[in-house]
Amino acid sequence: MQMNDFSEEERESLYKAIYSRRDVRSNFTSEPIDEQVLMRILKAGHHAPSVGFSQPRRSKYLSYKLEGILESPINLCVTYDPTKTGSFVIGRSSIPATGVFSVCCAVQNMWLAARTEGIGVGWVSILSNETLRETLHIPDHVVPVAYLCLGHVSKFETKPDLETSGWLPRLKLDEIIYHEKWLQGKELKPTVQ
Amino acid sequence: MQMNDFSEEERESLYKAIYSRRDVRSNFTSEPIDEQVLMRILKAGHHAPSVGFSQPRRSKYLSYKLEGILESPINLCVTYDPTKTGSFVIGRSSIPATGVFSVCCAVQNMWLAARTEGIGVGWVSILSNETLRETLHIPDHVVPVAYLCLGHVSKFETKPDLETSGWLPRLKLDEIIYHEKWLQGKELKPTVQ
Numbered sequence: 001m002q003m004n005d006f007s008e009e010e011r012e013s014l015y016k017a018i019y020s021r022r023d024v025r026s027n028f029t030s031e032p033i034d035e036q037v038l039m040r041i042l043k044a045g046h047h048a049p050s051v052g053f054s055q056p057r058r059s060k061y062l063s064y065k066l067e068g069i070l071e072s073p074i075n076l077c078v079t080y081d082p083t084k085t086g087s088f089v090i091g092r093s094s095i096p097a098t099g100v101f102s103v104c105c106a107v108q109n110m111w112l113a114a115r116t117e118g119i120g121v122g123w124v125s126i127l128s129n130e131t132l133r134e135t136l137h138i139p140d141h142v143v144p145v146a147y148l149c150l151g152h153v154s155k156f157e158t159k160p161d162l163e164t165s166g167w168l169p170r171l172k173l174d175e176i177i178y179h180e181k182w183l184q185g186k187e188l189k190p191t192v193q
Numbered sequence: 194m195q196m197n198d199f200s201e202e203e204r205e206s207l208y209k210a211i212y213s214r215r216d217v218r219s220n221f222t223s224e225p226i227d228e229q230v231l232m233r234i235l236k237a238g239h240h241a242p243s244v245g246f247s248q249p250r251r252s253k254y255l256s257y258k259l260e261g262i263l264e265s266p267i268n269l270c271v272t273y274d275p276t277k278t279g280s281f282v283i284g285r286s287s288i289p290a291t292g293v294f295s296v297c298c299a300v301q302n303m304w305l306a307a308r309t310e311g312i313g314v315g316w317v318s319i320l321s322n323e324t325l326r327e328t329l330h331i332p333d334h335v336v337p338v339a340y341l342c343l344g345h346v347s348k349f350e351t352k353p354d355l356e357t358s359g360w361l362p363r364l365k366l367d368e369i370i371y372h373e374k375w376l377q378g379k380e381l382k383p384t385v386q
Contacts, residue, residue, distance in 0.1 A: 004310070009206070014305055015200070015306070017199070018237050042366060043352075046369070078300070107299055109211050109301060109305075173235060176239070
C-alpha cells in the first residue's frame with residue numbers, strides 16, 4: 001500500500017513553484033515586503049535539511065538594505081558558522097562541506113517559498129566575500145554562503161534570463177542521467193526489481 | 194499592485210512539503226518506484242537554480258541499487274562536474290564553490306518533489322567518496338556531492354530523527370536572524386522604508 005498524504009493538487013502546486021522559480025535581478029517594485037511574509041520565507045529556510053541537524057545552529061540570516069546598488073527592498077546574506085555545534089557533527093566528519101550544503105538547501109527552500117509569496121529572489125554570486133564581511137561585520141570564522149536580493153516584482157520571467165539570452169540551452173534530462181555506472185545508459189532499469 | 198499567481202492553497206501546499214520533508218533512513222517498503230514518478234523527481238532537480246545556468250550541464254544523476262546495504266530500492270548519487278562548461282561561468286569566477294551550491298539546490302528540489310510523491314529520501318553523508326568513485330566508475334574530476342536513498346515508506350516521521358532522539362533541539366528563528374549587521378537585533382526593521 002502506497003503512503004501518500006499529498007493530493008494531486010498539492011503535488012502540482014510544488015511543481016508549479018519549482019518550475020516557475022526564477023533568479024530575479026530586475027522588475028523589482030518599491031513595495032516593502034510584509035514582515036510576516038518575510039518571516040514565513042525565513043522559516044522555510046529554517047526547516048531545510050541539515051547535516052547532523054546542525055543547520056539551525058549553523059546558518060545565520062542577516063538582512064539589510066543595499067540602497068542604490070540593488071533595487072530590491074531586502075538583501076539577505078545567508079552564512080555558515082562551522083564552530084557552532086562543537087567539534088563533532090554526525091555526517092560532517094567525513095565530508096566537511098556538508099554544513100555548507102545544508103545552507104544551500106535552506107536557500108532553495110526560501111527561494112521556493114518566496115516564489116509562492118509573489119516575492120522575487122536573486123542569488124547574487126558576483127560579490128566579494130571580503131566586502132561582505134566588512135560591511136556586515138561578519139566574523140572571520142563565519143562563511144557567507146549566499147547573498148540574496150528579495151522584493152515584490154512586476155512580473156516573473158518564464159525562462160531563466162541566461163537561457164533567454166542564448167547563453168546556454170537547458171539540456172535534456174536523459175542526457176544527464178546514468179544508470180548503475182558512470183556513462184552507462186538506461187537499458188538497465190534500476191526501478192525494476 | 195502585488196503580483197502573485199499563487200493561491201493561498203498552492204502556497205500552503207509548498208509549506209506543507211517543506212515542513213513535512215524528513216531525512217528518511219528507515220520505514221522503506223520494498224515497493225519499486227514508478228519510473229514516471231522517479232523522472233518527475235529528477236526533473237524537479239533539473240529545474241533548480243544554477244550559477245551561470247551551468248547546473249544542467251554540471252550535475253549528473255546516477256542511479257543504482259545497493260542491495261543489502263540499504264533497504265531503499267533506489268540510490269542516487271548526484272555529482273558535480275566542474276569541467277563541463279569550459280573555463281568561464283558567470284558568477285563562478287569569484288566563488289568557485291557555487292557550482293556545488295547549485296547541485297545542493299537541485300537535491301532540495303528533488304527532496305521536496307519526492308515528499309509530495311510519497312517517496313522518502315535520505316541524504317547519506319557518512320560514505321567514502323573514494324568508495325563511491327570506485328563503485329560507480331566516477332571520473333576523478335567529477336565531485337560526488339550527494340548520495341540519496343529513495344523509496345516508498347510506511348510512514349513519514351513528523352520530527353527530524355536527531356531532534357526526536359534529543360541530539361539537538363530546533364533553535365528559535367529569531368535567534369538566528371541579525372539585522373543590518375552581525376549580532377544586531379531586530380530593533381532595526383529593514384522592511385520599513
